[in-house]
Amino acid sequence: MPRPTAVEQQLRARARELLEKREVAGVLGFRAGTLPGTCVPFLATEPGDADRLVLNRDCAANLAAWLPRLRHRGRIAVVARGPDSRSIVNLVKENQVERDRLHIIGVADPDDTQPVRNPVVFDEFLGERAPDSPPDDYADIREFEALPPAERWQALLDELSRCIRCYACRQVCPNCYCPTCFVDASRPAWVGRTPDPSDNVLFHMVRAIHMAGRCVECGACAKACPIGIPLMIINRKVSLIVRDRFGSVPGTDPDAPLPLTAFDSEDREEFIR
Ligand code: SF4
Numbered sequence: 001m002p003r004p005t006a007v008e009q010q011l012r013a014r015a016r017e018l019l020e021k022r023e024v025a026g027v028l029g030f031r032a033g034t035l036p037g038t039c040v041p042f043l044a045t046e047p048g049d050a051d052r053l054v055l056n057r058d059c060a061a062n063l064a065a066w067l068p069r070l071r072h073r074g075r076i077a078v079v080a081r082g083p084d085s086r087s088i089v090n091l092v093k094e095n096q097v098e099r100d101r102l103h104i105i106g107v108a109d110p111d112d113t114q115p116v117r118n119p120v121v122f123d124e125f126l127g128e129r130a131p132d133s134p135p136d137d138y139a140d141i142r143e144f145e146a147l148p149p150a151e152r153w154q155a156l157l158d159e160l161s162r163c164i165r166c167y168a169c170r171q172v173c174p175n176c177y178c179p180t181c182f183v184d185a186s187r188p189a190w191v192g193r194t195p196d197p198s199d200n201v202l203f204h205m206v207r208a209i210h211m212a213g214r215c216v217e218c219g220a221c222a223k224a225c226p227i228g229i230p231l232m233i234i235n236r237k238v239s240l241i242v243r244d245r246f247g248s249v250p251g252t253d254p255d256a257p258l259p260l261t262a263f264d265s266e267d268r269e270e271f272i273r
Pocket residue numbers: 062172173174175211214215216217218219220221222235
């Protein structure tokens with residue numbers, strides 16, 4: 001067991017204090033997983049649980065995804081890095097969590113590949129802020145867009161045909177909280193349930209549309225995929241469209257309306273003509 005880092009020590013001490021004083025019903029963070037190099041979401045509910053909390057680059061999940069499921073537990077403290085906090089901002093706007101029932105413990109994301117590493121909202125901050133990352137130029141997406149359309153389509157088809165429809169990507173996504181997902185509906189059945197390539201494409205395209213203006217590019221879905229399908233190509237393409245069309249970077253402005261739920265006469269709409 002590695003020695004806890006300075007921020008882990010602070011986090012454990014603070015979680016223990018919050019639980020001892022009964023200021024929260026639980027502290028949502030991460031603990032080490034059963035496999036080496038993995039971490040899993042963990043709700044500490046007793047002061048003695050606090051020493052199990054960890055924070056490192058193996059913490060792949062977006063903790064905001066667990067918050068709607070914990071609504072019935074009362075006031076919850078949640079460890080929030082940049083992406084978790086951006087999803088919390090979105091979930092508050094979408095009325096899925098109540099801001100005043102959260103205590104947000106902000107920390108810098110140990111993952112330095114994240115463009116937004118520092119939390120955008122928090123009630124207290126532990127450790128040191130991460131240096132600002134350079135603006136995302138979406139070079140990977142622009143490179144993909146430069147391919148001929150037939151080549152792009154074939155590349156997507158090749159990847160999505162490998163999907164086994166386990167829905168791990170959906171389960172870990174903070175944006176997927178519908179009581180009945182469209183893929184599970186039977187009346188009407190919007191999409192076939194077997195991993196047929198055309199149904200796979202439909203699943204992923206509808207999911208991509210549902211992510212527009214909401215995806216915070218945390219990468220949790222791609223990391224959860226057991227097949228290793230590069231889902232971030234789709235998610236980042238959608239994010240780029242939203243950024244170009246609406247000037248919106250989801251979850252970074254708690255006061256801004258969600259781009260696809262607000263009408264603005266200045267929205268670019270030449271594609272409708
Ligand atoms: S779709 Fe976006 S917000 Fe959801 S898990 Fe994937 S990267 Fe994160």
